[in-house]
Amino acid sequence: MPRLRPILRFCAAALAIATIAFWAAKGAHPGWSMDKVPVTLVDEITEIEYTTYEEHFVPGLEYLAGGIAAAAVLFGLSFLVRSQPA
Incomplete structure (x- = not known):
């Protein structure tokens, strides 16, 4: 039996590395997750700036915290497993 x-x-x-990589690759938003991202555009005629929203998912800190917490639980469980004699 392999050592657990x-x-x-x-x-x-x-899991910790994959969570950080996923969070960084998708935008690394330092707040709550967003499923719509604000995009500032300029009207061609009046040159007035206005904001529209684009459908785009950006994971927030709750995804990062959840993944790191799950990794911490797995790491903590490793201390509860008895080591097998050699």
């Missing part, structure tokens, strides 16, 4: 402690720690590290 290193497997749990590897999964925790992989």
